[in-house]
Amino acid sequence: MRDRISKDRYEPAYAQLAAILRRRIAEGVYPPGEKIPSESAMSKEYGLSLMTVRQAIGVLMEQGLLERIQGSGTFVKPLKLTESRFDLDSLREIFHDPERTQVKVLQINLTRADPKTAEILQLPPHARVILIRRLLLRDGQPVMFHEGHIRCDPRRPVVEAELSLGPLSDLFNGQGTGTAKKGELIVLPALLGEEDAALLNRPVGSPAFRLEYTVYDFDDVPFGWGWFTAPPEVMRLKTKLGLWEER
């Protein structure tokens, strides 16, 4: 109870309270599964308004440390491996600095849709599509392979951005100014085939991630799909959960 919120400080009150609660959880004062003091109790104890207390709890909820149960209380959440979340941070680095990243276009064609592409893009068989295959290099070393299929739509100005030699930033850092409304992604384990392995300069049959995507425009029409192939060193799916130092 000796913890206080200092008013005259750069750190907002809700953040201070969140830090206090976080520390108490780490010290075992509030063990996993247990209830923490009620919002009104903390409001009085620290001289904060209810909304501020709630904001502090909100912070720790986003971090997966607390759980609110209406009418019953706020509880310390035990670790659940099934609730872990992975993101593609490791790829962000790559696409965010054009200094070290180069793109080598292997192939770019106006061609006819194969059956799978026709199905995914909801096109008649043999409709026209654009096929792109490219290699992503990092400091000159090949790190990722990409194959993409784009609907060939007269209404859309065949998005130069998507064909550009640029750092793919349009696909990964925001679809141009907004052709895409939604997308679907799936990560799969895969083996490097002969071609992939040669391109990426790795042994045939070594394990890699395959990131498949489909993107839809604002009419909910799928306009592109494809995949990236990346070895695990490049695309790390790593996460922490529970109480690590700073978040």
Next chain:
Amino acid sequence: MRDRISKDRYEPAYAQLAAILRRRIAEGVYPPGEKIPSESAMSKEYGLSLMTVRQAIGVLMEQGLLERIQGSGTFVKPLKLTESRFDLDSLREIFHDPERTQVKVLQINLTRADPKTAEILQLPPHARVILIRRLLLRDGQPVMFHEGHIRCDPRRPVVEAELSLGPLSDLFNGQGTGTAKKGELIVLPALLGEEDAALLNRPVGSPAFRLEYTVYDFDDVPFGWGWFTAPPEVMRLKTKLGLWEER
């Protein structure tokens, strides 16, 4: 401007406003990258308090649809594949119903730590550890393989839960009542080796996920590590981003 918040309704005002904004984004009224009306403007327009408007925006921010930039405005966020997040929902199903899930213990030993285990668990070479190897079955079909190494600590009552035949729920649905403070996980692509393949009843060399974990107790001492091997059908890493119907 014809949208209104109806007061007398089961749906909270902030949710109604969030739905309105969501629809406007979907309709292209607020295109990606553009600024939406200011909080005070919406506060006046809909007759809501500022806090309520902020809550609505907060909802859409969590969904990755909006981005607040202090002093500048709130913007519609373009799709960024690198910001997609994957979770282990597919595993949650498995561990949550003991009806269909069985665990078959293949091996359970008090043994000596191998070098890797000693390093990870911060133990002297050849220290005592518990080794568990088990097979997870779903409707009688093998779906997942687990190998775990647990620190053999006299202070801790060798957590029966962890050794139990139970549905592993302690590992995946909350570490008992709270032996674990934090954990680290990494997903890797892998090939099924001879043993794994035989156990899981799959072809040798087929691709699979390997989920490696380490868990720490409240003294920050690592007390267990191990991995799960699962074919992609079992452990789906799939996600959507952008504007799908209901979230």
Next chain:
DNA sequence: AAGTGGTCTAGACCACATG
């Protein structure tokens, strides 16, 4: 019935970005 979280208001002042 009492306690808890969930929603909401009508103000206030501050920090930051932009012109």
Next chain:
DNA sequence: ATGTGGTCTAGACCACTTG
């Protein structure tokens, strides 16, 4: 200087859970 989001208050009433 103006407008934006960021924080905060001191109340209020409602919905839910529990004894």
